[in-house]
Amino acid sequence: MTTQLVSTISKPTNCDRQKLPQHIAIIMDGNGRWARKKGLPRIEGHRQGANTLKEILRTCKNWGIDTLTAYAFSTENWGRPSTEVGFLMNLFERLLRKELQELKEEGVRIRFLGDISPLPSSLQQKISYSMAETRQNQAINFNVAINYGSRKEIVKVCRDIAKKVALGELYPDEINENLFSQYLYTSNSPDPDLLIRTGGEMRLSNFLLWQMAYTEIYVIDTLWPDFDAQQLAKAIASYQKRDRRFGKKVS
């Protein structure tokens, strides 16, 4: 059914193809609520959420979006019940095993944002392998934020830069916004143009705080497992109506 939906929407309707956001970031929220509404365990929401992500990735690729960044697991999400955390770790691993071939065939370049060192070692191996196996791909950049927290990321950048200064490899006066950005997990991507958050919460939940200084924010009540290509097209159409002033233009 999902595949059918994607193939019927080969173009983003109501959108200007010339003004597509280059980089879309998504806070995929609402899996637990989706499951609860259906009387299912929370993990079923995560399972269905993975299908949605697959569909949205393919849609973004077909529509010519350069980069999709998905928030899959935050540094704070370790505080959830261990059964849920364990399920998510297994789900990530299973997905990488199952989907890698297709990602390769579809020209997806996958990268991961976050500190992968506390993840199960078998998952870390699959992460490294999938990045290496897709590094030549150019159809779309797909960033998955796992064990990602923006504050931790920013502190890590400060530490890395401080080490360089201590070693005499960098002068404090050389530290500027551009240099700082190069130390972030997102050093390979431009800042997101559009942030979509499903599940209705109007907050950033520690996601890409530095990178989203001027990102356009779109919040939708739809729970992530119910999000689809049509709603993505609506989010893009809303983005295209915005006047991005970057603090410079006066109206």
Ligand code: IPE
């Ligand atoms: C988002 O859905 C997925 C993760 C955080 C891993 P939630 O699990 O937060 O779902 P809700 O917000 O409780 O409905």
Ligand code: IPE
């Ligand atoms: C944000 O959702 C994290 C991910 C989608 C991975 P949360 O459900 O963790 O955020 P809060 O708790 O509502 O802020």
Ligand code: MG
């Ligand atoms: Mg949530």
